[in-house]
Every structure is written in structure tokens, then in C-alpha cells.
Amino acid sequence: MGAALALIPRISNALLRFEKRAAIALAASLLLLILLNIVTRELESALFWVDELAIYTMIWMALIGASAMVRMRTGVAVTIVTDLLPLRPRQILARVVDAILLAFAVALVVLSWQWYDPIALIRSGFDFDRFAELTLKFIYSEPTNTIGIPKFWVWLAVPLMSVNMTVHALANLVDGLPSGLESGADTGQSASQELGL
Amino acid sequence: MTAAVFAFLLLVSVPIAFVLLGTALAYIEISGNEVLYQSFPQQLFSGIEKYGLMAIPLFMLAGEMMNRGGLIRRLIGLASLFVSGLRGGLAYINLLANMMMASIIGSATAQISVMTQAMVPEMERAGYTRDFAAATTAAGGLLSPIIPPSMLFVIFGVLGQIAIGDLFIAGIVPGLLLTGGFLLLVAVLGLVRDFPKGQWMTRREAARAAIRGLPSTTVPIIIVGGILLGIFSPTESAAAAALAALLIGRFVHKELNLLDLPEILLRTAFNSTLVLFLIATANVFGWVIIFEEVPQRLTLWLTELSSDPFVFMLLVNAALLVIGAFIDSIAALIVVVPLLLPIAQTNYGIDPFHFGVVVCINLVLGILTPPVGTGLFISATLAGISPGRIFIALAPFLLVTVAVLVLLSWQPWLVTGVLG
Numbered sequence: 001m002g003a004a005l006a007l008i009p010r011i012s013n014a015l016l017r018f019e020k021r022a023a024i025a026l027a028a029s030l031l032l033l034i035l036l037n038i039v040t041r042e043l044e045s046a047l048f049w050v051d052e053l054a055i056y057t058m059i060w061m062a063l064i065g066a067s068a069m070v071r072m073r074t075g076v077a078v079t080i081v082t083d084l085l086p087l088r089p090r091q092i093l094a095r096v097v098d099a100i101l102l103a104f105a106v107a108l109v110v111l112s113w114q115w116y117d118p119i120a121l122i123r124s125g126f127d128f129d130r131f132a133e134l135t136l137k138f139i140y141s142e143p144t145n146t147i148g149i150p151k152f153w154v155w156l157a158v159p160l161m162s163v164n165m166t167v168h169a170l171a172n173l174v175d176g177l178p179s180g181l182e183s184g185a186d187t188g189q190s191a192s193q194e195l196g197l
Numbered sequence: 198m199t200a201a202v203f204a205f206l207l208l209v210s211v212p213i214a215f216v217l218l219g220t221a222l223a224y225i226e227i228s229g230n231e232v233l234y235q236s237f238p239q240q241l242f243s244g245i246e247k248y249g250l251m252a253i254p255l256f257m258l259a260g261e262m263m264n265r266g267g268l269i270r271r272l273i274g275l276a277s278l279f280v281s282g283l284r285g286g287l288a289y290i291n292l293l294a295n296m297m298m299a300s301i302i303g304s305a306t307a308q309i310s311v312m313t314q315a316m317v318p319e320m321e322r323a324g325y326t327r328d329f330a331a332a333t334t335a336a337g338g339l340l341s342p343i344i345p346p347s348m349l350f351v352i353f354g355v356l357g358q359i360a361i362g363d364l365f366i367a368g369i370v371p372g373l374l375l376t377g378g379f380l381l382l383v384a385v386l387g388l389v390r391d392f393p394k395g396q397w398m399t400r401r402e403a404a405r406a407a408i409r410g411l412p413s414t415t416v417p418i419i420i421v422g423g424i425l426l427g428i429f430s431p432t433e434s435a436a437a438a439a440l441a442a443l444l445i446g447r448f449v450h451k452e453l454n455l456l457d458l459p460e461i462l463l464r465t466a467f468n469s470t471l472v473l474f475l476i477a478t479a480n481v482f483g484w485v486i487i488f489e490e491v492p493q494r495l496t497l498w499l500t501e502l503s504s505d506p507f508v509f510m511l512l513v514n515a516a517l518l519v520i521g522a523f524i525d526s527i528a529a530l531i532v533v534v535p536l537l538l539p540i541a542q543t544n545y546g547i548d549p550f551h552f553g554v555v556v557c558i559n560l561v562l563g564i565l566t567p568p569v570g571t572g573l574f575i576s577a578t579l580a581g582i583s584p585g586r587i588f589i590a591l592a593p594f595l596l597v598t599v600a601v602l603v604l605l606s607w608q609p610w611l612v613t614g615v616l617g
Binding site: 020023024026027028030031034035037038051054055058059061062063065066068069072074075076077078079080081082093096097100101104107108111112114115137139155157158159162 | 207209211213218219222235237239241247254255432433436437440458459462467470471477523524
């Protein structure tokens with residue numbers, strides 16, 4: 001049990017590295033897709049599927065980033081009350097917040113599971129029409145507008161985020177307290193390098 | 198009960214996106230409205246399934262590229278050409294530099310932390326008091342919501358389903374009013390307090406600053422011109438600006454290394470995630486508001502108070518000053534717009550562009566006011582003086598902003614006039 005617990009932060013860190021690479025690739029793709037859109041439109045041969053693909057690219061980037069941020073503990077939070085507390089209660093509250101995030105992440109996994117209902121999918125022999133008949137859920141029947149694949153493929157970003165978030169939230173709990181316990185300035189650091197006036 | 202969950206999560210400092218998510222979950226659990234669970238994950242996705250939102254990561258990317266490629270530094274050099282010799286020259290430069298940074302970073306708190314470190318020591322060396330130096334820097338952050346590309350405008354446009362490009366245009370006159378008000382304030386304060394005189398650049402220095410700064414002007418021209426002339430959507434202008442900044446930084450200034458790109462992209466992705474995930478969770482949080490009939494109750498209460506649009510706008514301003522003082526401006530905007538915009542439009546006949554500009558300027562004030570003004574505290578920490586002293590030095594700037602807000606609330610055409 002202890003060994004398994006010790007493994008979780010390592011899995012989480014490996015996952016975080018993967019998430020960072022994916023976020024970089026998706027951000028680059030987003031830029032290229034919008035530029036492609038401008039160029040093809042100016043050449044009067046606009047590609048009709050680019051906009052939709054670009055939007056999905058952004059959503060995947062955002063949802064992958066959202067789970068990574070749980071591990072990095074960078075979210076905008078209101079710290080007015082917690083800042084007033086002495087160190088010890090603040091440390092306890094930090095653990096409580098970690099636990100709350102884990103609970104929410106697990107809830108998202110459960111809801112995603114019910115949404116995709118993989119067991120009913122197997123029962124229906126991966127036949128999407130039969131799945132809809134059996135469950136009265138139409139997740140597998142919904143098409144995308146222009147890119148020609150069923151929508152459930154792009155929606156997979158949500159279950160993926162939920163699972164990753166769960167791993168990260170668990171790892172945070174196993175790892176213990178966030179370093180330093182300084183609060184508030186998280187978002188401020190983002191753009192704060194070299195202006196060099 | 199749901200309100201108690203919301204307050205608890207917020208106060209124990211759960212990240213705001215998760216506060217919204219958790220409150221929505223708690224609401225469904227408490228109300229037994231379990232059918233909502235079925236579409237919960239899908240609603241998270243569709244909350245950000247919007248074309249206009251792509252402007253957020255792309256503007257951030259353009260900003261990162263401009264910063265790394267040395268474009269911002271040169272633009273500031275170019276701007277100081279015109280004001281460096283005036284009494285209080287450095288204060289003007291500070292405001293102008295902040296304006297440019299604001300248009301790029303999109304987050305007022307991030308900007309205040311960058312600029313305080315850069316400008317306060319310099320102004321102190323030139324003979325300004327530290328209080329005033331820190332206050333001027335922080336006040337510059339107030340210009341961020343109206344100078345395109347404004348994150349708040351993009352978000353307001355998406356939430357209110359109005360054209361983001363037109364919102365940018367609607368922000369021009371208010372932006373000029375606010376900037377003009379600040380410059381005037383510095384001029385008056387300069388006379389009263391006898392600010393140090395600046396030094397004009399020599400002709401050779403001026404020529405050098407102009408030539409060095411010229412290529413960098415391409416980027417703002419692409420953004421503002423592209424949107425104004427209708428060549429680009431705001432999203433496209435952001436992508437074009439990012440590309441232009443990349444090319445100038447790489448080939449003209451030769452400061453941007455292509456090996457820096459992964460880090461720039463990663464920062465862009467994570468910084469925009471902060472905003473996008475918040476919007477995604479706001480979509481499920483919206484249920485709570487709708488099913489609890491909050492807008493209806495609010496409408497009833499407000500319309501009983503007054504039927505005059507100006508009075509309504511003043512009430513909204515007062516309420517937002519309080520809300521903005523406690524919650525992050527983007528989070529506040531996300532919660533407030535779906536609540537108040539319909540009331541403003543249907544019950545008071547207020548133009549959505551007018552409403553949007555006023556609300557966005559107002560919410561940024563909150564970062565500079567106690568008790569939760571993050572900008573105020575960052576500024577105080579970095580400048581090494583107490584928040585109280587900065588606040589006193591800031592007061593004139595805040596009063597100018599409030600005056601502009603009242604003026605805009607009173608005379609809607611100042612905002613909507615340019616839209617024709």
C-alpha cells in the first residue's frame with residue numbers, strides 16, 4: 001500500500017510532463033490553424049473545417065492545462081481570510097483544499113463514466129444506434145459540424161481531464177504541503193520576467 | 198444552503214474555477230435536480246466552445262512574443278520620445294508604458310508586478326516620492342480593460358453574445374477619456390508638487406528611438422487597424438499580431454530565439470487556461486443562478502428601486518465596486534454578466550456595449566482597492582511601502598476613474614456614438 005502511494009506522485013509528474021508537451025503542441029496548432037484560415041480566405045479558397053478544428057484545439061489545450069494546474073497548484077483563489085490565519089491553521093486548510101479538489105475530480109470521473117457509459121457500449125456491441133436505443137443516450141450519435149468525425153471523440157477531453165485531475169489531486173495529498181505556503185502571487189508571476197527598461 | 202457552500206469554498210481559498218464547479222455539484226445534490234448530472238461534463242466543454250474565446254490565448258501569445266522579441270521595450274522608447282522632457286516626464290512614460298503593457302499582458306496584476314519592479318526605482322532615482330511612483334504604476338493597470346486587446350472585453354462579448362470587435366471600438370472614447378484624465382492629473386499634480394523636470398532626448402537619440410521603435414508599431418497597427426477596418430476578426434488579428442511579433446523579434450531585433458518558443462507557448466497555454474477553465478465552470482454554475490431564479494428576484498428588487506437607467510447604472514457601479522473589491526475581476530465578470538446584462542437590456546433599455554464598457558472598467562478598480570486588491574498588495578510588497586500609503590497616493594487616480602465611470606453611465610453616447 002505504502003509503495004503504491006509513493007508511486008502516485010511519480011505517475012503524476014510523468015503525466016504533467018506529457019500535459020506540458022501536449023499544451024505546447026496545441027497552442028502552436030491553434031496559431032497555425034487561425035493563420036491558415038486567414039491565408040486561405042485571402043486566396044479565396046477558404047477551408048470550411050478550420051474554424052471548428054481550431055475551437056476544439058483550444059478546448060483541449062484549456063482542459064489539459066486545467067488538470068496540469070491542479071498539480072502545479074496555480075489557480076486564482078480568494079485568500080483574504082486564509083492570509084489572516086496563523087501558519088498551522090493555514091497548513092490544515094491547504095490540506096482541506098487538496099482534499100476538496102480530489103473530491104471534485106472524482107465526481108467528474110464518475111459523471112464522465114455515466115456520460116460515456118462504456119459498459120452499455122460493450123453490451124450493445126459497439127453499435128452506436130443500439131446504444132442509443134438501449135440507454136436513450138445519444139452521445140455516440142452526435143456528429144461534429146464540419147470535421148467529419150463523431151463528436152464523442154472530441155468530448156473525450158473532459159474524461160481525460162477528469163482522470164488526470166484525480167491523479168494530480170491524489171499526488172498532491174500524498175506529497176504533503178505545498179512548498180512555502182505563500183499565497184496570492186501565483187498568477188502574478190506568469191508574465192513577470194525581463195522587461196528590462 | 199447552496200450559497201453557504203459557495204461562501205465556504207470561496208473563503209477556504211479553493212481556486213475560483215473549482216468554487217463554481219463545486220457549487221454547481223452541491224446545488225444539484227441539494228435540489229435533487231439530478232437530470233442535470235447527465236449533461237454536466239458536456240456543459241463544461243460547451244462553455245468554451247466559442248469562436249471568440251480563441252482571441253484570449255492568441256492575444257496572450259502575441260504579448261509573450263512582443264515581450265521576448267524586444268518589441269515592448271522599443272515601443273516604450275518610442276513613446277517616451279514625446280513626453281520625456283515634460284515636467285513629470287517619467288510619470289507620463291510610466292502611464293504610457295503601462296498602457297502598452299496592459300494591452301498585451303491582459304492581466305492587470307501581472308502587469309503591476311512587472312512594471313513596479315521596472316519603474317519605481319527609476320522614478321525614485323529621478324526624484325519622485327516612492328508613494329507616487331508606486332501609485333502611478335498601479336494606476337496604469339486601470340487602463341488595461343479598455344485598451345485593445347482587452348481580455349475583459351473578449352469575455353464580456355462572448356458571455357453577452359455581442360460582437361467583440363464592436364466592443365473594442367466602443368471602448369475607444371472611454372479609453373481616451375480615462376487616459377486623458379490620468380495625464381491631466383499628472384500635469385496638475387506636477388505643478389502642485391513641483392515634479393522633477395524631465396530631459397528631452399537629443400536629436401540623435403530621438404532619431405534612434407524612432408527608427409528602433411518603428412518596426413514594433415506594426416503589431417498595434419495590425420490589431421487596432423485590422424479590427425477597425427473589418428479586415429480581421431479579433432481572433433484573427435491576434436494570430437496575425439503574434440506572427441508579426443515573432444518575425445520582428447526574430448529577424449529585425451534578433452532577440453527572440455526560436456528555442457524559446459516552447460516556453461512561450463507553454464506559458465500562453467497555462468495562462469489562458471486560467472481564464473478558459475473559469476469560463477467553462479461558469480457555464481455549469483449558471484444553472485444555479487437560473488434555477489434559483491436569481492435574475493428574476495434581482496429584477497424585481499431593482500425595478501422597485503428605480504426605473505431610471507442612469508440610477509440603475511449607478512447602482513450597478515456601486516455594487517460592482519464592492520464585488521470587485523472581493524473577487525478577481527474576470528471571475529466577477531463571469532458571474533455578473535449573465536445576471537445583470539438581461540436586466541439592463543430588457544428592463545432599462547440600456548445598450549449592451551454601453552453596459553459592457555462601464556462594467557469592465559469598474560471591475561478593474563477592484564484590484565486596487567482594499568480589502569482584497571491584489572494589485573494594491575503586489576505593488577506595496579514590491580515597492581516596500583504600506584498598502585495604506587499607496588492607496589492614499591492612488592486616491593486621485595481612483596477618483597478620476599470613478600468620475601469617468603459616472604460620466605459614461607450618464608452619457609451613453611460617449612460609448613455608443615462611434616458605433617453609428
